[in-house]
Amino acid sequence: MELFDALKIGEALRVLKENLVGIKPKGEEVMLRDAYGRVLSEDIYSPEDIPPFNRSTVDGYAVISRDTFGACESLPAMLKVVGEIKMGERPLFSLKAGEAARISTGGMMPENSDAVVMLEYTQPLEDGTLLVERPVAPGENVILKGEDVRKGGLVLKKGHTLRPQDLAALAGMGFQKVKVAVLPKVSVISTGDEIKPPGEEIKEGEIRDMNSFSIAGLVLKWGGIPEIFGVVRDDFNEIRRSVSEALKISDLVVISGGSSVGTRDLTVRVLDSLGSPGVLVHGIAVKPGKPTIIAVVDGKPVIGLPGHPVSAMVIFEQVVRPILSWFLGRPEDYGGLKVKAKIARNISSAAGREDFIRVKLEQRDGELWAVPVLGKSGLISTMVESHGLARIAPEKLGVKEGEYVDVELY
Numbered sequence: 001m002e003l004f005d006a007l008k009i010g011e012a013l014r015v016l017k018e019n020l021v022g023i024k025p026k027g028e029e030v031m032l033r034d035a036y037g038r039v040l041s042e043d044i045y046s047p048e049d050i051p052p053f054n055r056s057t058v059d060g061y062a063v064i065s066r067d068t069f070g071a072c073e074s075l076p077a078m079l080k081v082v083g084e085i086k087m088g089e090r091p092l093f094s095l096k097a098g099e100a101a102r103i104s105t106g107g108m109m110p111e112n113s114d115a116v117v118m119l120e121y122t123q124p125l126e127d128g129t130l131l132v133e134r135p136v137a138p139g140e141n142v143i144l145k146g147e148d149v150r151k152g153g154l155v156l157k158k159g160h161t162l163r164p165q166d167l168a169a170l171a172g173m174g175f176q177k178v179k180v181a182v183l184p185k186v187s188v189i190s191t192g193d194e195i196k197p198p199g200e201e202i203k204e205g206e207i208r209d210m211n212s213f214s215i216a217g218l219v220l221k222w223g224g225i226p227e228i229f230g231v232v233r234d235d236f237n238e239i240r241r242s243v244s245e246a247l248k249i250s251d252l253v254v255i256s257g258g259s260s261v262g263t264r265d266l267t268v269r270v271l272d273s274l275g276s277p278g279v280l281v282h283g284i285a286v287k288p289g290k291p292t293i294i295a296v297v298d299g300k301p302v303i304g305l306p307g308h309p310v311s312a313m314v315i316f317e318q319v320v321r322p323i324l325s326w327f328l329g330r331p332e333d334y335g336g337l338k339v340k341a342k343i344a345r346n347i348s349s350a351a352g353r354e355d356f357i358r359v360k361l362e363q364r365d366g367e368l369w370a371v372p373v374l375g376k377s378g379l380i381s382t383m384v385e386s387h388g389l390a391r392i393a394p395e396k397l398g399v400k401e402g403e404y405v406d407v408e409l410y
C-alpha cells in the first residue's frame with residue numbers, strides 16, 4: 001500500500017464502512033438527569049399537550065376580552081370580581097359576561113375567559129367591582145393548551161444529541177427515562193521511544209505525551225468513553241500487545257505516532273499482523289494529517305493518527321468523529337458550529353488535497369475575519385491560540401485574502 005495513493009477523507013471512510021459488518025448503535029435507557037449530551041435512539045412523540053390547560057402568563061384578572069373593548073383610564077370597563085383562582089387547581093366556576101376572576105402567573109384560566117388584564121391596569125373597589133383601564137385582545141397574556149407542545153407531535157428525532165432545552169422538554173412531557181445510544185469505548189494509545197508521560201523526568205531528546213490527552217478529550221467531547229493506555233515504546237511486540245489488549249476492551253482503537261513511512265513506524269506492520277483485513281488505507285489527501293492509517297482488526301476499526309499533535313487532532317475530527325457518529329446513530333457530519341468568515345491572507349493549497357487551516361476569528365468593521373495562525377503541525381500552541389479550522393476544499397488551489405471560508409469552531 002503506497003502512502004502516495006492518498007484517498008480523500010470521504011472515500012477512506014467509505015472503504016472502512018464496507019469492511020465493517022454494520023456498526024449498529026445499541027440502545028440503553030438512562031435517567032433524564034444523566035441524559036445530557038447523549039444521542040436519542042428513539043423518536044420522541046409527546047404523550048400529552050403542554051401546557052395541559054390554558055394558563056395565564058401574568059398576574060391579574062381573567063376576563064372575557066370583549067368586555068374590555070374600548071376601556072381607557074378616563075372611561076374604564078366595570079367588571080364584577082367573582083372569585084380567585086388557586087394555583088395548581090381547576091377553577092370551580094366559569095365566567096359570564098361582565099365578570100372577572102383574580103389569577104396569578106401560571107394559573108388555570110376559568111371556562112369562558114379568553115384573556116388576562118395585568119394587575120397594573122386594574123383598580124379593585126371595595127364593593128367587588130373591578131375597573132379595567134386598558135382593553136385586552138382575545139388570547140392576550142394566555143398560553144393555550146398544547147400551544148407549547150401538541151399531544152402526538154414529533155418533538156425530537158432519533159439521532160439527536162440532547163441539549164439542556166431538550167431535557168427540559170422531555171421533563172415537561174413527563175419522561176423520567178429516555179432511550180439513548182450506548183457510549184462507544186475508545187482505547188487511546190500513544191507510541192514513541194521519545195515520548196514520556198507528564199510527571200516523569202525528561203532527558204534530552206525526550207518530549208511529553210500530549211496526544212493521549214487531546215485524544216481522550218476529543219473522545220469525551222464527541223460522545224465516547226476514553227480508556228487511556230499511556231505510552232508504548234517503538235517496539236513491534238509491545239505495540240502489538242497493547243493493541244490486542246485494547247481490542248478486547250473497546251469498540252474502537254486510536255493509536256498515535258508511528259504512522260508514517262520511517263523505519264521506526266511500526267503501526268502498519270503491527271495492524272497487518274493482527275488479522276485480516278488489517279490496514280485498508282495508509283495516507284489520505286489532507287493537510288495536516290496525510291500519514292493516517294485506517295484498519296479493521298477483529299471487526300473493529302483501528303485508526304492510526306499521525307504523531308504531530310495538531311495532525312492527530314485534525315484527523316480525529318475528520319476520521320474518528322464520523323466513526324463515533326456511526327456508533328451513536330447520529331448524522332455522520334455531526335460536528336462543531338460552522339461559520340463563514342473572510343480569510344485574512346492568501347493561503348495556497350495543492351489540488352486534490354483538503355486543507356485545514358487553524359484560524360482565529362476577529363470582528364473587523366462588522367465583518368467576521370478568519371486570521372490564520374501559522375505554524376508547523378508539531379506546535380500545539382497553534383491549536384491553543386486558534387478558535388477553529390478553516391477548510392480549503394480539494395478542488396481549490398488555495399484561497400485569496402478576503403475570500404469567504406467555512407470555519408468549524410472547536
Ligand SMILES: Nc1nc2c(c(=O)[nH]1)N[C@H]1C(S)=C(S)[C@@H](COP(=O)(O)OP(=O)(O)OC[C@H]3O[C@@H](n4cnc5c(N)ncnc54)[C@H](O)[C@@H]3O)O[C@H]1N2
Nearest residue numbers: 190208209210211212257258259260265305306307308311
Ligand atoms: N519522509 C517522510 N517523513 C515524514 C512524512 C512523510 O510523508 N515522509 N510525513 C510527515 C508528517 S506530515 C507527519 S504528520 C509525521 C507523522 O509521523 P508519525 O505518525 O510516524 O509520527 P511520529 O514520527 O511518531 O511522530 C511525529 C512527531 O510527533 C511527535 N509525537 C508523537 N506522539 C506524540 C505524543 N503522544 N505527544 C506529543 N508529541 C508526539 C513525535 O515526537 C514527532 O515529533 O511524519 C512526518 N515525517
Ligand code: MOO
Nearest residue numbers: 288289290311377
Ligand atoms: O500532515 Mo503532517 O500530518 O503535516 O503534520
